[in-house]
Structures are given as C-alpha cells and as structure tokens.
Amino acid sequence: MAQLNDNYLKLKAGYLFPEIGRRVKAFTEAHPEAVKRLIRCGIGDVTEPLPSVVVMAMHRAVDEMAVRDSFKGYGPEQGYEWLRSAIAGTDFRAKGLDVADDEVFVSDGSKCDCGAILDILGSKNRLAITDPVYPVYVDTNVMAGHTGEADALGAYAGIRYLPCTAANGFTSEPPLEPVDVIYLCSPNNPTGATLSREQLRDWVAYALKHRAIILFDAAYEAYISDPSVPHSIYEIPGARECSIEFRSFSKNGGFTGVRCAYTVVPKSLQASTADGEFRSLHPLWSRRMTTKFNGVSYIVQRAAEALYTVEGQAQIRALVAHYMGNAALLVSGARTAGHTVFGGINVPYIWVSAPSGYTSWQAFDRILGEANVVITPGSGFGSNGEGWFRVSGFNSRANAEEVSQRLQALRW
Ligand code: MLT
Numbered sequence: 193m194a195q196l197n198d199n200y201l202k203l204k205a206g207y208l209f210p211e212i213g214r215r216v217k218a219f220t221e222a223h224p225e226a227v228k229r230l231i232r233c234g235i236g237d238v239t240e241p242l243p244s245v246v247v248m249a250m251h252r253a254v255d256e257m258a259v260r261d262s263f264k265g266y267g268p269e270q271g272y273e274w275l276r277s278a279i280a281g282t283d284f285r286a287k288g289l290d291v292a293d294d295e296v297f298v299s300d301g302s303k304c305d306c307g308a309i310l311d312i313l314g315s316k317n318r319l320a321i322t323d324p325v326y327p328v329y330v331d332t333n334v335m336a337g338h339t340g341e342a343d344a345l346g347a348y349a350g351i352r353y354l355p356c357t358a359a360n361g362f363t364s365e366p367p368l369e370p371v372d373v374i375y376l377c378s379p380n381n382p383t384g385a386t387l388s389r390e391q392l393r394d395w396v397a398y399a400l401k402h403r404a405i406i407l408f409d410a411a412y413e414a415y416i417s418d419p420s421v422p423h424s425i426y427e428i429p430g431a432r433e434c435s436i437e438f439r440s441f442s443k444n445g446g447f448t449g450v451r452c453a454y455t456v457v458p459k460s461l462q463a464s465t466a467d468g469e470f471r472s473l474h475p476l477w478s479r480r481m482t483t484k485f486n487g488v489s490y491i492v493q494r495a496a497e498a499l500y501t502v503e504g505q506a507q508i509r510a511l512v513a514h515y516m517g518n519a520a521l522l523v524s525g526a527r528t529a530g531h532t533v534f535g536g537i538n539v540p541y542i543w544v545s546a547p548s549g550y551t552s553w554q555a556f557d558r559i560l561g562e563a564n565v566v567i568t569p570g571s572g573f574g575s576n577g578e579g580w581f582r583v584s585g586f587n588s589r590a591n592a593e594e595v596s597q598r599l600q601a602l603r604w
Contacts, residue, residue, distance in 0.1 A: 208572040234566040243507035249498035253491040271298025278500040302440040307332035312476040317372035324573030366398035377409040384535020399434035414444035515540040518592035519585035525596025540585030563598040
C-alpha cells in the first residue's frame with residue numbers, strides 16, 4: 193500500500209498566493225463588471241519588461257544554441273563558471289567580502305532553494321522563524337516533517353516563532369534559549385523592516401555560540417537605499433562560519449518568469465552529524481545539486497550574466513527606482529488615508545495597518561470589493577501579521593498612482 197507524506201496534511205491552508213487567487217477569482221466571477229478595474233498588488237510579481245541587456249544576451253544565447261559548434265547540452269549543475277565568477281566577483285569580492293566562485297550555486301529560484309536546503313539539514317533541528325514571515329520557510333519545514341501539528345492559531349509545534357510587531361519595528365532579537373536553524377529575511381518580505389549591522393552582529397554571535405545556522409534571505413538586497421543597512425550577512429565577521437545566503441534575480445532583474453537565483457554556501461560552514469562530528473555542508477549541497485538538479489538553462493544564465501555588465505547594473509538601478517517610486521506613492525496614499533505604514537523604503541512593499549476592528553482578511557475583502565485592488569492579508573504571513581496588510585509596489589506607475597488614490601477614497 194502506497195503511503196502519502198502525512199506531513200502535507202498538517203498544512204493549515206492553501207499556499208497564501210494561490211488562496212488569494214482563488215478569492216479573487218470568486219470575486220470576479222460574481223462581479224464581472226469589476227474585472228477591468230481590478231489592480232493586482234497582491235503577489236510581489238514584477239510587471240516591467242526585461243532589461244534590454246538581458247533580452248540581447250538571451251537572443252545571442254539562442255543563436256548559439258542554433259549552431260552545432262556553439263550548441264550546449266547539460267551544463268554544470270552548480271552553474272556555469274563564468275556566471276559564478278561574475279556573481280562572486282561583483283556581489284561579494286568587489287565589496288570586500290570573502291566568497292569564492294565555487295561557493296556560489298546557481299539555481300532556478302530562491303523559493304526552490306529555501307525548500308531544497310532542508311535536504312541537507314537534519315530533521316531534529318530546533319527552528320526559529322520570525323512572525324510574520326515569507327510562508328515558504330514554515331511550509332517547507334512542515335512538508336519535510338520538521339514540525340508537529342498546528343494549533344488553533346496556525347502555529348506549528350516545534351517552531352520557535354519570533355514575534356515581530358510594530359513595537360519592535362518588526363525585527364526580532366535572538367531568543368534566550370538555543371535554537372539550531374534560524375530564518376532571517378532582510379529587507380523583509382512582508383514588513384519591509386531591515387536588520388541593522390548591530391542586529392545582524394547579535395544574530396551571528398548567537399549562531400556561533402549555539403553552533404546554529406542562519407538561513408539569510410537577501411532577495412530584496414538591490415532595493416536597499418539606507419547606506420547603513422548590510423546587503424549581505426557576510427558583511428558580519430564570523431558569518432561564513434554560520435550562514436547560508438539566498439539571492440535572486442527575480443526582483444532586481446525582473447526574472448520572476450525567467451527563473452534564476454543563487455545560494456552561497458561557504459566552505460567554512462559546518463554542522464554536526466548525528467554522532468556529534470562537525471562536517472562541512474558545502475559538499476552536501478553540491479551533491480544535492482548534482483543529484484536532484486540539472487542546472488539552469490544556458491540561455492537564462494547568459495541573461496543573468498548580462499546583469500553584471502556596467503549597462504546591466506544601470507538597468508537594475510532603473511528598475512529598482514521605478515518600483516521604489518511606486519512604493520513612495522503607495523506609502524503617501526495609505527498615510528493620507530490614515531493608516532499606519534511601515535516599509536516602502538528598502539523594499540517595494542508597504543505594510544499597512546488595517547483600520548481598527550478589521551482583521552487582515554476583512555480588510556482584504558473590503559479593498560477588493562470596493563477599491564477593486566488585490567492586496568495581501570498580513571495574517572497570511574503569520575499570526576503577528578493579523579490586523580495588517582501588504583501592498584506591493586511591483587506594478588506600472590499608472591496602477592500605483594491609481595491604487596494610491598483608491599486607498600485614499602475608501603471610507604472605512
Ligand atoms: C511575494 O509576493 O511575497 C513574493 O513574490 C513571493 C515570492 O517571491 O515567491
């Protein structure tokens with residue numbers, strides 16, 4: 193008798209974004225007249241066309257694939273050397289950070305890597321996860337059987353939730369007790385909060401003390417405008433001994449549909465075997481990639497490489513400026529409407545308080561029903577997100593302006 197993975201049955205609801213899609217579909221079926229007016233600011237999906245350097249690089253790569261002498265079959269599972277070298281050289285070594293080319297693993301997305309990394313970690317690790325949080329960190333641990341059941345509030349046994357609230361600026365200090373694996377995301381999705389150098393130092397010191405591992409999600413790194421905010425956890429001395437960093441081309445190069453990201457696994461990062469012997473994780477991740485992954489397509493890797501040219505870096509800055517301009521409009525609209533607003537400074541998400549008496553989903557329903565705008569309910573990111581909602585600045589300028597107006601026109 194074949195058995196299913198019972199852990200999937202512990203998952204509380206559908207993944208947040210499909211759940212939003214389901215509700216929006218139900219709404220538009222009931223109100224077809226609203227379809228034209230609908231503006232989607234739910235999932236953080238890019239809207240602007242690919243940078244021209246990317247398009248040209250892809251065209252060139254397609255032409256190479258069309259000719260016998262330059263055709264490519266399987267590439268290296270960890271990524272082509274020229275891309276790993278461009279990444280390590282530009283994103284790290286040029287900034288004084290010690291990351292070798294072969295510590296960079298190119299993949300098809302940070303979401304995938306955040307889930308896949310659990311393959312090389314044990315199942316008994318004590319987890320610390322901020323709340324609210326990008327739901328993938330929690331759900332992938334549930335699927336892997338690293339948690340117990342969820343309670344009535346949706347909190348899973350075995351996870352040490354770190355509450356992030358308006359009172360602590362939506363950031364958390366390390367817990368008093370030891371944990372083994374810590375998820376940090378800065379700039380933060382969904383709240384827009386960033387971890388300062390001092391806060392990251394505390395986390396690295398904690399991880400070194402407890403021989404824990406920090407899984408550091410820096411998918412929104414390109415959006416950092418505050419010069420005091422670290423772009424990489426490797427800016428903190430000691431982080432190479434305790435951290436894995438995830439980066440993505442989705443939000444800086446507009447690759448959500450193209451698919452390319454990378455993960456840094458330093459060779460100096462070790463974890464304990466069941467017998468208490470410390471071993472490097474780098475060969476395990478390499479083994480995992482070569483066994484379960486066939487690499488990102490040549491065409492896409494050439495596209496990612498183009499982002500590291502002078503022109504490519506300028507085109508990233510233009511995209512970032514566009515989305516951050518939208519975020520500024522949304523912040524101003526939501527504040528004028530009387531909401532408390534976080535975020536919108538180092539990430540193009542704004543994190544908005546629902547009016548008193550409204551849950552996140554109730555606010556979602558009213559904003560959808562009356563303003564015909566899709567937002568993301570904060571409670572979908574964790575129980576501490578209740579009473580908040582996220583509005584994404586990934587949109588056209590015209591839509592961001594319109595959403596800003598509609599938020600102001602809503603009478604609660
Ligand atoms: C989000 O809306 O939180 C992100 O787009 C999801 C993702 O990057 O997977």
